[in-house]
Amino acid sequence: MPTVPLRKMQKDQSGTITAVKVGGELGRRIRDMGIVPGTRITIMGRAPLFDPVAIRIMGGTLTLRNSEADYIEVEVA
Amino acid sequence: MSTPITIALAGNPNAGKTTLFNTLTGARQHVGNYPGVTVEKKAGAYTFASGEEATIIDLPGTYSLTAYSVEEVVARDYLVQEKPDVVVNITDASNLERNLYLSTQFLELGVPMIIALNMIDVAQDRGISLDAQRLSALLKVPVVPIIARSGKGTAELMAAALELAQKNAPWDPLYISYGEDVDLALQTMAQRITTAGFMTDSYAPRWLALKYLEGDSQIREKGRRADPVVDGELQEIVTKVGEHLLKTMETYPEAIIADHRYGYIKSVLRQEVITHKFDIDRLHASDRIDKVLTNRFMGPLIMLAVLLGLYKFTFTYSQLPVAWFAVFFDWLSGNLNTLLPDGHLKSMLISGVIHGMGGVLGFVPLIMFMFFGIAILEDSGYLARVAFMMDRVFRIFGLHGSSVMAYIVSGGIAGGCAVPGVMAARTLRSPRERLATLLTVSFMNCGAKLPVLALLTATFFSRSQAQLMFLLTLLAWLVALTAAKILRLTVLRGESTPFVMELPPYRFPTFRGLLIHTWERTWQYIKKAGTTILTISILIWAMMTFPGLPQSEEENFARQRQEVAASSAQTTDDQQLKEQLAAIDTAQAGSTLRHSLAGRIGTAMETVSWLPGFDWRTNIALVGGFAAKEVIVTTLGTAYSLGETDPESNATLSETLAKDPHWNPVVALALIVFVMFYAPCFVTVVCISKESGSWKWGLFSICFNTAFAFLLATLVYQGGRLLGLAG
Numbered sequence: 001m002p003t004v005p006l007r008k009m010q011k012d013q014s015g016t017i018t019a020v021k022v023g024g025e026l027g028r029r030i031r032d033m034g035i036v037p038g039t040r041i042t043i044m045g046r047a048p049l050f051d052p053v054a055i056r057i058m059g060g061t062l063t064l065r066n067s068e069a070d071y072i073e074v075e076v077a
Numbered sequence: 078m079s080t081p082i083t084i085a086l087a088g089n090p091n092a093g094k095t096t097l098f099n100t101l102t103g104a105r106q107h108v109g110n111y112p113g114v115t116v117e118k119k120a121g122a123y124t125f126a127s128g129e130e131a132t133i134i135d136l137p138g139t140y141s142l143t144a145y146s147v148e149e150v151v152a153r154d155y156l157v158q159e160k161p162d163v164v165v166n167i168t169d170a171s172n173l174e175r176n177l178y179l180s181t182q183f184l185e186l187g188v189p190m191i192i193a194l195n196m197i198d199v200a201q202d203r204g205i206s207l208d209a210q211r212l213s214a215l216l217k218v219p220v221v222p223i224i225a226r227s228g229k230g231t232a233e234l235m236a237a238a239l240e241l242a243q244k245n246a247p248w249d250p251l252y253i254s255y256g257e258d259v260d261l262a263l264q265t266m267a268q269r270i271t272t273a274g275f276m277t278d279s280y281a282p283r284w285l286a287l288k289y290l291e292g293d294s295q296i297r298e299k300g301r302r303a304d305p306v307v308d309g310e311l312q313e314i315v316t317k318v319g320e321h322l323l324k325t326m327e328t329y330p331e332a333i334i335a336d337h338r339y340g341y342i343k344s345v346l347r348q349e350v351i352t353h354k355f356d357i358d359r360l361h362a363s364d365r366i367d368k369v370l371t372n373r374f375m376g377p378l379i380m381l382a383v384l385l386g387l388y389k390f391t392f393t394y395s396q397l398p399v400a401w402f403a404v405f406f407d408w409l410s411g412n413l414n415t416l417l418p419d420g421h422l423k424s425m426l427i428s429g430v431i432h433g434m435g436g437v438l439g440f441v442p443l444i445m446f447m448f449f450g451i452a453i454l455e456d457s458g459y460l461a462r463v464a465f466m467m468d469r470v471f472r473i474f475g476l477h478g479s480s481v482m483a484y485i486v487s488g489g490i491a492g493g494c495a496v497p498g499v500m501a502a503r504t505l506r507s508p509r510e511r512l513a514t515l516l517t518v519s520f521m522n523c524g525a526k527l528p529v530l531a532l533l534t535a536t537f538f539s540r541s542q543a544q545l546m547f548l549l550t551l552l553a554w555l556v557a558l559t560a561a562k563i564l565r566l567t568v569l570r571g572e573s574t575p576f577v578m579e580l581p582p583y584r585f586p587t588f589r590g591l592l593i594h595t596w597e598r599t600w601q602y603i604k605k606a607g608t609t610i611l612t613i614s615i616l617i618w619a620m621m622t623f624p625g626l627p628q629s630e631e632e633n634f635a636r637q638r639q640e641v642a643a644s645s646a647q648t649t650d651d652q653q654l655k656e657q658l659a660a661i662d663t664a665q666a667g668s669t670l671r672h673s674l675a676g677r678i679g680t681a682m683e684t685v686s687w688l689p690g691f692d693w694r695t696n697i698a699l700v701g702g703f704a705a706k707e708v709i710v711t712t713l714g715t716a717y718s719l720g721e722t723d724p725e726s727n728a729t730l731s732e733t734l735a736k737d738p739h740w741n742p743v744v745a746l747a748l749i750v751f752v753m754f755y756a757p758c759f760v761t762v763v764c765i766s767k768e769s770g771s772w773k774w775g776l777f778s779i780c781f782n783t784a785f786a787f788l789l790a791t792l793v794y795q796g797g798r799l800l801g802l803a804g
Binding site: 038051 | 140141143145169171172173174175178203205291292327329331332335336339363364367368371373374376377461465466468469470472575576577578579580581582
């Protein structure tokens with residue numbers, strides 16, 4: 001299975017998070033919101049200027065900036 | 078009668094916490110602030126069926142209990158220090174897994190807790206069925222399904238809360254295993270904490286150790302102050318575990334902790350607590366709406382229409398109540414005018430007190446309408462989409478997607494008002510971005526600046542007035558955003574706050590919720606701004622009145638009046654007499670103004686104001702404009718001894734300026750630029766101070782804006798003169 005950074009994923013593509021490679025406040029915030037390894041993720045869409053990105057996770061929708069999505073790796077399936 | 082029990086409502090934002098709070102307490106609520114921060118503290122009263130009383134505290138919505146923003150700190154400090162009898166943890170049943178992350182942290186803290194599974198109807202519609210009893214048995218806390226909107230299940234919830242409170246059981250922290258490395262570190266740290274008695278009167282040792290491992294900045298700071306030696310030792314353990322984890326597993330302690338918490342939640346939910354009838358990724362109604370509303374092409378267009386609608390709604394529909402207030406205050410000052418004898422008391426009551434009160438209350442309908450509009454956007458979930466769509470643009474300037482609202486309301490579409498604009502910045506959660514927004518929204522062309530701009534453009538640029546006004550609106554945006562960028566690169570320097578946020582499902586706002594929302598925010602404005610604004614208003618009045626004309630001058634004007642009256646005794650032309658007397662009155666008003674403190678300041682300022690080309694008359698008007706920008710035109714009229722000048726029809730002032738040799742298009746343009754960007758009116762300054770929590774920022778906005786405007790106006794004037802445009 002290929003692993004790609006979240007930034008590179010296409011709209012409507014799904015996968016499973018394999019790694020969140022950031023610590024500190026941002027890392028904690030990302031995990032607080034449910035973005036942790038082993039969780040299913042689907043790209044819902046992107047804002048008009050392709051950034052931020054909206055994702056579906058644990059039944060809810062979250063948004064994050066591409067610069068933040070860079071830390072998240074997903075195994076696309 | 079025993080003392081009422083305290084129940085704290087806690088939960089994720091968008092889980093329906095406020096709705097439950099409103100359902101439980103109705104109108105019996107009290108809004109205040111937590112000491113030192115701008116987070117609202119809401120408390121309400123609840124009476125049980127059995128007659129017992131409870132105080133309900135609505136804690137700020139958070140995703141976690143580890144310090145991230147003020148909300149987390151406030152919620153946690155409340156729980157640890159005030160020790161409520163029960164925490165009602167409200168969760169979104171359709172999004173339970175993530176919501177339980179916070180619940181797990183309450184369990185780890187050990188506070189007596191009940192879980193409310195809110196919006197159980199929405200969850201059912203989505204094909205999610207939950208076994209509340211099973212969840213309750215596994216977590217060892219009561220679990221009650223409710224629908225906060227309709228009040229279904231809330232009686233059972235509160236009965237369970239009462240029962241738990243009456244048990245008065247000691248706090249019973251849950252210990253989750255975080256894997257060998259972290260557990261070992263936790264154990265060592267907890268032992269060290271216990272033997273040293275390190276902050277143990279406030280926190281449980283293991284919990285404290287956990288916060289150290291999570292890198293909680295607030296707890297660490299407290300620890301450093303409490304005992305730097307123990308703090309150092311604990312930090313050393315944290316660093317060692319951190320290095321070890323990074324080397325062996327390429328991960329961080331806080332990541333391990335979060336992963337294990339989610340692991341714990343998953344293990345609970347997997348035991349037949351939750352079953353999904355449909356695919357979990359199935360598109361819900363809300364997602365279908367999003368396909369249109371956040372569509373790459375349609376989305377921005379719809380957003381523009383919505384924001385335009387909010388703007389129209391705020392400024393068009395509030396016109397009538399604003400006019401009522403104006404009529405009322407006119408009536409009041411009219412009555413006082415006839416009742417009281419001429420003199421300083423009358424002048425102070427009318428120009429200081431009534432105008433000041435009118436200044437505060439005149440904004441109330443505007444603020445109410447705007448907050449109502451924003452409450453609709455906020456409660457329905459649309460505001461988060463606006464932030465989502467605008468973020469890329471606003472981030473360039475160091476701002477946040479949500480900033481757009483504040484700018485639009487302040488006059489991003491010419492004719493807004495910075496006071497509701499400043500209040501609109503409340504929807505921003507990131508502190509630096511919020512402050513940058515607060516400090517720059519006043520650059521927009523608010524409704525009060527328009528008469529000044531209209532007067533000057535009509536007088537000096539009559540052929541291209543419309544184009545120029547449009548250009549000035551664009552200029553306001555350009556300057557505001559640039560200033561925000563400058564602030565974010567200097568005084569508000571720092572990483573942008575993570576944007577990660579929720580796009581909550583669209584919901585129909587409840588009318589009651591909207592009303593409560595609108596009223597409590599409006600009332601806070603009246604309460605906070607009211608007293609300060611009255612004081613400053615009287616001060617400004619005094620500045621423009623004292624010191625009065627010297628005796629000799631007063632006598633001089635009195636003699637002129639007598640002469641006119643005497644000479645007209647022969648003629649019978651009443652009209653002529655009135656005109657002559659009025660001319661003397663306005664001449665006297667003009668000299669009084671020049672003689673007053675404001676006038677002296679204006680005259681003294683000529684030593685620098687020649688740079689942007691302003692004379693003392695303009696300076697006085699600008700000083701007066703600090704009270705309210707619409708005063709600029711009136712004061713300019715008085716300074717030119719034109720008597721009462723109606724800001725709406727200022728033909729005489731326009732003619733006077735056009736003829737005056739001092740004035741030319743370059744001076745006019747410099748003044749336009751200055752008026753647009755100099756110190757915000759003091760109502761705005763008061764609001765900035767109250768909203769930022771410090772007078773420092775109010776003062777900063779006065780100085781920064783004025784310096785900035787001065788620089789720009791000087792550039793325009795001197796540049797224009799060099800190019801030989803000053804005719």
